[in-house]
Amino acid sequence: MKLIIEGVSKSFGVRGKELTALEDINLSIAEEEFVAIVGPSGCGKSTLLNLTAGLLSPSCGSIYFKDASPGRMPAFGIVFQETGLFPWRSVYENIAFGLEAAGTPKAALKDEIMHYIELVGLSGFEQSFPHQLSGGMRQRVGIARALVISPDVLLMDEPFSALDAQTRTIMQEELVALWEKTRLSTLYVTHNIQEAVLLADRVVLLSRRPGRVSNIIEIKIPRLERERAEHTGAIDEYVRTIWEHISKDARAALLEVEENG
């Protein structure tokens, strides 16, 4: 099953003016493909992810699945930057929420929930509450909650950007290992080029105002080998190439933020 984003544009009405956040986006995510979207702040990354999740509707164009099994709506698992965990629910109860929302009685699925708790490395923390966890652990709960519904596509919007650098590196490595187990078609939004190059099969660069696909770069190093010393040079080369493509836009974004105070 392939996810297709075809000719998608999205405009917002802001103070009586029309703001085109995304223009004519064409992109596909194949089965078992990990696609990263990279671009400077405000280029429309989150908008694209929310459109894909069906949380927003496009102003024009369409997003659909090719070769989906008939009679079944494909499901999305979503992980946001802030996990949005319920503070009054335990780790177990937070993960169970994904199933409750999907209408499954959670008691029937204890094994399933425990499986995902183990998969994200939270065994022993089932009864802990979010405030008792580190940022990295909270994000693991967010990932388990997205996976427990057995989604067809995983959508992640800067899931590690609020974490400190070391935790972030650990979480990236864990995500690679986890992804190799699930091999879910994934759309991963980040402004961090290094992260995109470590994780993705293809990196899609978005330009800004309006957000357009300016380039798509295939990362041709096997994912599980990207941390190896022998690939450091090639990884750096990808990062440098991507930065060359987007640095002008990133500088413009920075100035704009400063002007807006």
Ligand SMILES: Nc1ncnc2c1ncn2[C@@H]1O[C@H](COP(=O)(O)OP(=O)(O)O)[C@@H](O)[C@H]1O
């Ligand atoms: N609900 C909204 N209403 C009006 N403008 C929006 C809305 N959501 C996003 N935008 C605008 O669309 C552009 C892209 O935003 P966003 O997708 O959040 O960018 P990114 O995630 O890349 O930082 C920005 O200029 C933002 O201000």
Ligand SMILES: [Mg+2]
């Ligand atoms: Mg965003």
